Structures are given as structure tokens and as C-alpha cells.
Amino acid sequence: MEHTECDELNPARKAPHAAIGQVLIEALPYIRKFEGKTFVIKYGGAAMKDSCLKNIFAQNVTLLRKVGIKIVLVHGGGDAITKMAEKLGLTSRFLHGRRVTDKEMISVIQMTLAGKVNQDIVQLISEHGGKAVGVSGLDADTIKALPHPNAETLGLVGEVEQINTDYIDLLCGAGLIPVIAPIGFDDDNIYNINADDAASSIAIALKAEKLIYVSDVAGIHVGERILKTISKREAADFIERGIISGGMIPKVLSAFKTLDSGVGKVHLIDGKATHSLLLEIFTHEGVGTQFIAEQESDHY
């Protein structure tokens, strides 16, 4: 690959050849284990904004697909929506990490998420040699939604009612990477679906091997400390005490729903750390925070 401005982020460039070879070969058992398995990756936060991080993320995803792992991306785009809404003179309001969505805002979301944000990701992956396909939740009935229980205050915010996996399976089976914009529908409306919730439901429906949330924090923090693991009981307590707040609330709640529904591994990793995705998948090193069942929760 040609030299790029991101190279200073890459310590391996300075490592001796034997060390590089060793690092590469360490991935082999993981490649053998995960070949043909499905990973759902929720892409949000800083890794979606910074151009170096965006490129590295797209490379990581392409590599994972090329070694035979079925990758399904679900993206957020809260910042892009807020900026576009602002340009159009609309104010963004949030309630417990969810965007209050009226008729005008759902149009902005549709245009920004399924349009610009989604296609930018597709293009970036294709620049690195991957083959991605943009999918809105409306395509081929992929995300059927219900109004959110707090619809009276949240407006056109939806919950996933059902994921139709046919189209996603078709794309994955053809070696393509579905890039899914979290928008849902019912007979009456189009709904804004929190991307974490959408990723969770998609991982459950696909019986994915792993769900990985890529965000802009090193993991779940309690004060200065980054938790290596978190259990449902601890999470409920941290939410109650305001230690977990804002956009982290839907992420944590959907993470435990996913775990309870049989997806074995659910992780939150740092989109700001170079190659965190590859490290999470191809090494023993734990990066970020793993969501775990109650009985394992004594070692954070």
C-alpha cells in the first residue's frame, strides 16, 4: 500500500520483519475459527468522523470479509443528522440518548443516514477493495418497526418488530458487506431506530457469532477506570446512578438484550484506537469492555 498520512499511527511499520510475521501468523487460529461466521458491527462515534480512523476502519472491515468472515455493518450518524438538521433550521432534542423525531426530522434522518452517511461508508470500503452494498431498513422489508413505548414524547422513534434476514443473507452469501442504515417502517410510518437497537436485533436475527459496538470511548468508564467487563446488574446500577448516561444507555441495554438472546460475545471497542477491531478479533488482548453474564462478573 502506498505511504499515507495515517502511517505515523502505525507502529508495525517500524517493527522487524520477524515480529510482523509473528503477529500475522497469530491471526491464523482466529481466522480458522471465524471463517464463515457472522459478525455484526455497529459503527458509530469518532471512527465515523476522523478521516484516518475512517480509512483504517474500512480496511479492517475489508480484511475481515476477505478472510471469510461475514460482516454486517450497522451505522449510526447522530452527528451528521444534527448538523444537517441545523442547516435546515431544525433543533435536535434527546431523551435518554434517543432523538426526538417529528415528521420533518424523519425526512432529515432518511436523507442523511440512508443517503449521505451510508453511501460514504460504502464508497470508503470499496476504495479499499471490499464490496459493500448500502441497505436501508426499508429495503426488502429488512427492518419492520413498531412505535417506541415512549412515542408520545419521542415521536417517530421506532422499536424493531422484526428483521427480515433474507436480503442480508443473500448479500453476505455473495461475499458482499451489507451496510445498514437503521430506519424502520410499518404500514403507516417510517421510524428512526437507534442504531444500537437495530444492530442488536440484526445480530439476534442472524444468530451472529459476535456483536461489536465501535464507539468513541475506550470502553465503559466509571470515573477514570475503564471496565474490562460489565454485567447486567452492574449496568442497571450505573444507569441508575447516572454513571452510564446519554447514548451509552441504549447501547448497554441493547447489549444485554443481545447477550440474553444467545449471541455469545458482545463488545464495546474504541473507534479512536488504531486497529481496535482487528485486535479485538485476532488477538487474546481484550480491548474495550465486554458485556458478560452475571456469574462471570467478578473481575472488572
Ligand SMILES: Nc1ncnc2c1ncn2[C@@H]1O[C@H](COP(=O)(O)OP(=O)(O)OP(=O)(O)O)[C@@H](O)[C@H]1O
Ligand atoms: N459510563 C460511560 N462510559 C463511556 N461512555 C459514556 C458513559 N456514559 C455516557 N457515555 C457517553 O456515551 C457516548 C457514546 O454514545 P453515542 O450515542 O454518543 O455514540 P455512538 O452510539 O457510538 O454513535 P452514534 O449514536 O452516532 O451511532 C460516549 O461518547 C460518552 O459521552
Ligand SMILES: [Mg+2]
Ligand atoms: Mg449512539
